[in-house]
Amino acid sequence: MLTYLVRRATMAVVVMMIVSVICFVLSNVAYDPAVGIAGAQATDEDVALIRKTYGFDRPLVVRFVEYLDNIATGDLGTSYLSKRPVIEMILERLPVTALLAVLSMALALLIALPLGSAAALWPNTIIDRFVQLLAVAGQAIPNFWAGLLLIVVFGVQLRWLPISGSTTYAHFVMPAITLGTFAMPPLMRLVRAGMIEVLASDYIRTARAMGIRPFQLTFKYALKNAVLPVISLSAVQLGFMLGGSIVVESIFALNGVGYLAWQSMTRSDMPVIQAIVLMISMIYIVLTLLADLLNAYMDPRLRGSRK
Amino acid sequence: MTSQASVSTVEVAEEPIVKRLGFWQKALAHRTFVFSGIILLAITLVAIFAPLIAPFDPYFQDIASRLKPPFWHDTTVAEHLLGTDQLGRDYLSRLIYGARISMAIAVAATLMSAIIGITLGLVAGYFGGWIDTAISTVITTRLSMPIILIALAVVAIVGPSLTVVIVVLGLLLWDQFAVVTRVATQQVCARDYVTAARVLGSSLPHILFKEILPNIRAPLMVVATVEMAQAVLLEAALSFLGLGVQAPLPSWGLMLSEAKTSMFFSPWLIVLPGSCLFVLALAINLMGDAMRDLTAGGRG
Amino acid sequence: MLLEVRDLHVTLPDQGQQLRAVRGIDLEVAAGETLCLVGESGCGKSMTALALMQLLPRNAKLSAQTVRLGETELTKLPERKMSALRGRKISMIFQEPMTALNPVFTIGDQLRSVYRRHTGANKQEAQARAIEVLESVGLTNAAVRLGQFPHQLSGGLRQRVLIAMALMCEPEMIICDEPTTALDVTTQAQILRILKDAQDKRKMGMIFITHDLGVVARITDRVAVMYAGRIVEIGPRAAVLQNPAHPYTRGLIGSVPRPKDESAEGARLASIPGNVPAFHREDQRCPFLSRCPKRMDVCTREAPPKRTRHGDQYVFCHLPLEEQEVQPA
Numbered sequence: 001m002l003t004y005l006v007r008r009a010t011m012a013v014v015v016m017m018i019v020s021v022i023c024f025v026l027s028n029v030a031y032d033p034a035v036g037i038a039g040a041q042a043t044d045e046d047v048a049l050i051r052k053t054y055g056f057d058r059p060l061v062v063r064f065v066e067y068l069d070n071i072a073t074g075d076l077g078t079s080y081l082s083k084r085p086v087i088e089m090i091l092e093r094l095p096v097t098a099l100l101a102v103l104s105m106a107l108a109l110l111i112a113l114p115l116g117s118a119a120a121l122w123p124n125t126i127i128d129r130f131v132q133l134l135a136v137a138g139q140a141i142p143n144f145w146a147g148l149l150l151i152v153v154f155g156v157q158l159r160w161l162p163i164s165g166s167t168t169y170a171h172f173v174m175p176a177i178t179l180g181t182f183a184m185p186p187l188m189r190l191v192r193a194g195m196i197e198v199l200a201s202d203y204i205r206t207a208r209a210m211g212i213r214p215f216q217l218t219f220k221y222a223l224k225n226a227v228l229p230v231i232s233l234s235a236v237q238l239g240f241m242l243g244g245s246i247v248v249e250s251i252f253a254l255n256g257v258g259y260l261a262w263q264s265m266t267r268s269d270m271p272v273i274q275a276i277v278l279m280i281s282m283i284y285i286v287l288t289l290l291a292d293l294l295n296a297y298m299d300p301r302l303r304g305s306r307k
Numbered sequence: 308m309t310s311q312a313s314v315s316t317v318e319v320a321e322e323p324i325v326k327r328l329g330f331w332q333k334a335l336a337h338r339t340f341v342f343s344g345i346i347l348l349a350i351t352l353v354a355i356f357a358p359l360i361a362p363f364d365p366y367f368q369d370i371a372s373r374l375k376p377p378f379w380h381d382t383t384v385a386e387h388l389l390g391t392d393q394l395g396r397d398y399l400s401r402l403i404y405g406a407r408i409s410m411a412i413a414v415a416a417t418l419m420s421a422i423i424g425i426t427l428g429l430v431a432g433y434f435g436g437w438i439d440t441a442i443s444t445v446i447t448t449r450l451s452m453p454i455i456l457i458a459l460a461v462v463a464i465v466g467p468s469l470t471v472v473i474v475v476l477g478l479l480l481w482d483q484f485a486v487v488t489r490v491a492t493q494q495v496c497a498r499d500y501v502t503a504a505r506v507l508g509s510s511l512p513h514i515l516f517k518e519i520l521p522n523i524r525a526p527l528m529v530v531a532t533v534e535m536a537q538a539v540l541l542e543a544a545l546s547f548l549g550l551g552v553q554a555p556l557p558s559w560g561l562m563l564s565e566a567k568t569s570m571f572f573s574p575w576l577i578v579l580p581g582s583c584l585f586v587l588a589l590a591i592n593l594m595g596d597a598m599r600d601l602t603a604g605g606r607g
Numbered sequence: 608m609l610l611e612v613r614d615l616h617v618t619l620p621d622q623g624q625q626l627r628a629v630r631g632i633d634l635e636v637a638a639g640e641t642l643c644l645v646g647e648s649g650c651g652k653s654m655t656a657l658a659l660m661q662l663l664p665r666n667a668k669l670s671a672q673t674v675r676l677g678e679t680e681l682t683k684l685p686e687r688k689m690s691a692l693r694g695r696k697i698s699m700i701f702q703e704p705m706t707a708l709n710p711v712f713t714i715g716d717q718l719r720s721v722y723r724r725h726t727g728a729n730k731q732e733a734q735a736r737a738i739e740v741l742e743s744v745g746l747t748n749a750a751v752r753l754g755q756f757p758h759q760l761s762g763g764l765r766q767r768v769l770i771a772m773a774l775m776c777e778p779e780m781i782i783c784d785e786p787t788t789a790l791d792v793t794t795q796a797q798i799l800r801i802l803k804d805a806q807d808k809r810k811m812g813m814i815f816i817t818h819d820l821g822v823v824a825r826i827t828d829r830v831a832v833m834y835a836g837r838i839v840e841i842g843p844r845a846a847v848l849q850n851p852a853h854p855y856t857r858g859l860i861g862s863v864p865r866p867k868d869e870s871a872e873g874a875r876l877a878s879i880p881g882n883v884p885a886f887h888r889e890d891q892r893c894p895f896l897s898r899c900p901k902r903m904d905v906c907t908r909e910a911p912p913k914r915t916r917h918g919d920q921y922v923f924c925h926l927p928l929e930e931q932e933v934q935p936a
Contacts, residue, residue: 011447018448030464136596140588142540144547145563145581148570156571202706209662209701210721210772211694224711243453247544261456262548265463273460281452288451298711 005293012289019281024067027077027274029060036080036270076278077271079264086275090257097249097256100179101241103172105234107180108187113230116191117218120199131188138185143244147178147251175252182244183237190233194226201225228298235291239284333601340597346590354406362388363397365404365557370395377575392562392576393569401557402583408558409539409587412473416538417531419477424484425527429519431485432492439489446485454479454537455544462550469552472542480534480541487530491523525602532595536588543584559584609812610636610659610780613672617654620666627886628654630836630894638779639810643823643844645859646833649883652816655833656782659814660699661689676780695725698773702785704766708757714768715753722775740771743808744801763794767801774805780812781805787822799826820860824848832856835883835894842920852914852922855895893925901926 027033034051035042042050051057070076076086119131154174198204199222207217245258253259257276264272334340353360373395375387389399431442458475465471496519504518543560545551552558554565559580566576617629629651636642644652657663659674661681674681676697681689693699701707709717718740719733728736734753741749744767757765766786773781783802787795803826806813815827823830823844830848831841832855840853851857881898891910896902903925911923 011444014444015448015451018444019451022448022452026460026464136592137585137589140536140585140592142543142560142563142581142584142588144544144560145577145584148563148567148577149581152570152574152577202701202703203709205662206701206707206769206772207709207717207720208690209660209693209699210724211690211692212720212724213690216720216724221709221712225709240453243456246455246459247548250548261459265459266549268463270464273463277452277456277460280456284453285451 004296008289008292012285015285016282019285020068020071020278021064023274023278023281024064026277027270028056028063028067031268031270032056033270036268039080071278076275079269079272081264081267081269086271089260089272090275090279093255093257093260096254097242097245097258100172100175100245100248100254100256101238103176104179104183104241105238107176108183108237109230109234111180112184112187112191113223113227116188117195117223119188119192120195121214121218123196128192131192135185135188135192138181138188141181143178143182144247144251146181147174147248150174150178151251171252171254175248175254178251179241179244179248183241187230187233187237190230191226194229195222198222198225228295231298232291232295235287235294239280239287242280242283330601334597337597337601339593340601343590343593343597346586347594350406350587350590351410353403354410357403357407361397361400361403363400365396365400366555368394368396374569374573376573377579389579390573390575393565393573398575398579401562402559402579405557405559405562405580405583406587408469408552408556409542409584412469412476412542413535413538413587413591415473416476416480416542417535419473420480420534421484421527421531423478424481425488425520427481428485428488428490429492432489433496433519435493442485442489446482446489449479449482454541458541458545459548459550462545467545467550467553469556472545472551476538476541480538483530483534484527487526488523491526492519495519495522525598529595529599529602532591532598536591536595539584539588539591608635609638609640609677610634610814611673611675612659613674615655615658615671615674616669617651617658617663618668619654619664621885621887624887627889628836629658630886630890632833632836632838634814634831634838636780636812636814638812639806640829641806641813641815641827643827643830644814644816644833645818645820645823645830647818647883649835649885650833651836652833653784656699656784656814656816659782660693660697661686662693662699691725694721694773694778695776696778697780697782698776698778699782699784700766700769700773700786703789704762704769704786705789707769708765710757712756713753714755714757714760718753718768718772718775721772725776736775737771740774741768743805744768744771744774745797746771763790763797766790766794766798770798770801770805774809777809778811780814782814782816784816785818788817788819795822802826820848832859836886837894837923839895839924840920840922842916846917846920850920852916852920853895853924854899854901854926858898858900893923 032047034047034054034056037054038047038050055063074087076090078084079086079089082089115131115134119128122128151174195218199218203225204217204222207221212221242257245256246262247258248254249256249258250262257280260272261276263269264276369391372387372391373393375391377390377398378388387397387399389397389402392398392401427442427445431439457479458472461475462471465475504513542551542558543563546558546560547564549564552561554561562580563577566573566580570577612632612634615629615632615634616627619626619628632651632655634642634655644655646652654663658669658671659681661669661684663669669682671682676692679692679696681692684692708714715734715737718737719730722728722733722736723730726732737753738749741752746752746764746767752760752764752768757768760768770786781802786802787798790798799822802813802815805811815822817823827844829841829843831838832847832853833839834855840847840851840856847856848860851860884894884897886894892908893899893906893911896906899906905925909925911925914922914924916922
């Protein structure tokens with residue numbers, strides 16, 4: 001198992017390097033940072049002056065090393081628009097996005113686990129068909145549309161929930177539902193498939209032959225066997241959610257990292273954009289690595305003998 | 308990596324997908340295939356024949372008739388079956404032309420990403436060794452960066468337009484094609500007829516395209532549907548955020564964005580385009596499921 | 608009579624048709640008695656066992672005049688009540704020990720669960736009982752084993768654990784479906800001994816399914832030979848093994864010298880040309896018709912009658928009784 005971990009970690013590091021190269025290219029090559037700092041009104045001389053002052057005329061490799069060095073010390077650049085350090089701006093908003101992601105994940109699992117199990121327990125019945133339909137529909141709904149519909153129904157017509165801002169927990173309900181429906185279908189399918197396989201296994205047959213009650217059989221025994229891949233997928237989904245939060249946050253005006261990303265993109269605030277892309281990619285890489293590790297840890301067979 | 312594990316195991320048939328006739332017989336008996344097929348066919352036809360079907364010019368603004376509701380309200384205007392939007396444009400016509408945009412993007416982006424992904428997968432699977440490692444690293448890198456972020460970032464730099472959206476999506480959606488093709492190629496390469504072809508001295512392109520590719524058609528078609536649905540929804544999301552197709556083009560996603568301000572009093576403005584997106588994505592996904600059923604089981 | 612089965616039928620859907628796996632069999636097992644069910648694969652013996660436990664797949668159909676365990680009629684029981692009997696009054700162990708234990712739970716967890724489910728005991732009591740039973744099946748260092756996971760045990764040890772699990776609640780009846788087939792010969796002998804000891808101590812009824820004549824010779828009191836969903840011969844061990852009456856039984860025992868149980872050890876059933884047929888339609892005729900070397904005209908028309916030999920050996924065959932008498936060697 002150790003070799004596996006080492007290989008995985010190495011791959012993760014390599015990918016991180018490539019991602020940072022891509023982000024560097026995005027912010028310094030595809031886009032002229034001198035122009036960005038100077039602003040729209042600047043003259044050519046202003047731009048040239050800025051280029052010299054900030055050292056944008058130095059070789060790319062030198063600048064890349066400096067870029068990496070900056071990241072290591074936590075300097076992710078300065079926003080063209082607000083002139084504030086990007087890292088500050090991101091960290092301010094990270095709690096909101098993190099809360100949204102966690103709530104959405106919790107919601108998705110809360111639906112996926114019981115429904116997926118139910119579908120596996122009674123395959124090819126109405127319950128199963130309903131669950132499968134839900135999964136397919138959930139994957140086809142554009143999640144921003146779902147958000148808009150929720151706003152119209154629950155925010156305006158029924159006036160149950162607030163529709164914008166991020167001040168109270170109530171503000172997170174509709175966004176969490178919207179983002180949760182995005183993550184739920186693949187999880188539900190995985191739970192269903194996993195449970196079907198587990199329920200057909202020899203060890204479940206043994207438990208049944210020994211008289212274990214169906215409820216305990218499903219939810220204590222079978223689920224624990226089926227849940228391992230679900231945990232992996234959840235980590236991956238969590239990563240996707242960080243990307244998907246852009247849309248949801250901008251609809252509901254939640255002041256999170258996604259909203260910041262969108263604002264920056266409409267205004268071409270490159271330092272912020274590349275920093276967010278970098279950060280989210282890194283988080284995603286770490287999450288998948290953790291998921292693999294957790295998977296390996298939780299399966300006693302992979303862990304190596306304990307006693 | 309785990310993200311690759313999310314692709315269901317690829318099963319490559321020993322023989323190419325059943326003889327044509329047998330396939331169609333099974334397909335037409337498969338309820339989901341027929342259901343989704345009809346919907347897709349209908350939408351495709353609507354997209355192709357839009358100029359003939361649409362009652363109005365989708366760009367024509369008639370401010371006097373703005374925000375008229377569809378036919379199921381009482382205050383409707385007879386000529387605008389599905390009402391008008393905030394600039395007085397006929398909604399039905401815009402929805403019809405919107406089908407063109409969605410289908411065009413879906414097909415173009417998927418085609419582009421298919422070419423990129425399949426090529427990468429074939430090369431990685433056939434040659435193995437460091438080439439495979441290099442390509443796998445590229446795939447993993449691509450998988451580590453959420454598509455929507457990258458797409459938005461690139462569009463933000465380059466400037467939004469329909470073409471840009473197609474190209475960007477085409478350059479980002481190839482990952483599943485590559486993953487599936489690579490695995491399938493590895494399986495196929497282990498089989499005898501490829502070795503036979505090699506021994507006979509067949510050229511590399513010949514082996515790749517004539518021997519390997521026809522045998523991995525089945526799982527690739529399933530992947531194509533998945534990516535197509537993704538393309539549709541991604542374009543809609545990009546346009547919704549203002550960084551995709553630009554006004555006055557009638558992209559369904561853009562229409563949803565334009566409707567944001569008026570949606571509280573004119574809910575049909577968001578119900579209709581959203582439903583169209585939902586139906587299209589649903590039909591594509593169902594078709595993918597049907598194809599998975601048809602090409603997986605019953606291989607003899 | 609501990610277990611009584613009359614006219615058991617099991618039907619399974621099989622690619623659009625109904626496969627009749629078990630076609631009307633009668634069985635009886637007394638307390639403390641072992642009955643061996645032998646036959647080729649596909650003859651319906653496993654299905655019979657599952658039917659007794661009411662563990663058939665959901666789409667299978669079971670019908671019987673009676674399946675009576677003690678005072679309880681099993682066919683009339685709702686699943687809830689049947690579940691309470693499984694592991695408590697009647698237990699079953701299966702063929703493949705490597706996959707029969709849940710890999711993510713400890714041995715102790717799995718054993719204790721069974722005990723607590725049926726007796727409501729607390730964790731300590733269950734733990735004590737588990738140690739006791741593990742030791743009775745010959746597992747040393749039981750307390751340590753309870754904390755281990757299945758993958759840390761060999762196949763033989765796992766099968767012992769499974770036997771222990773089956774015995775946790777002192778059942779009256781135990782069904783063993785080829786429990787030693789997947790194990791090596793030495794382990795086989797040990798497992799058989801454990802089962803026999805357990806049975807003697809507890810006066811359990813035991814149904815043992817196997818295709819190994821050596822096993823039959825060692826542990827059984829009575830033998831039932833199954834073919835294509837029917838029992839063709841049933842009787843005491845010595846009688847059936849030494850004086851088989853049915854052509855099929857004779858074919859199975861083949862060239863094995865008849866007397867002396869011990870020398871039949873390790874003997875496998877001889878092969879008979881042809882395959883066990885599957886029955887989709889009602890067919891009362893002799894199931895062995897297609898492969899019987901003594902086939903007669905009447906066999907193709909009528910169901911074979913049940914004939915009695917020496918009081919407690921029964922054969923379903925058209926052959927005249929005198930013909931069935933084997934010439935002494």
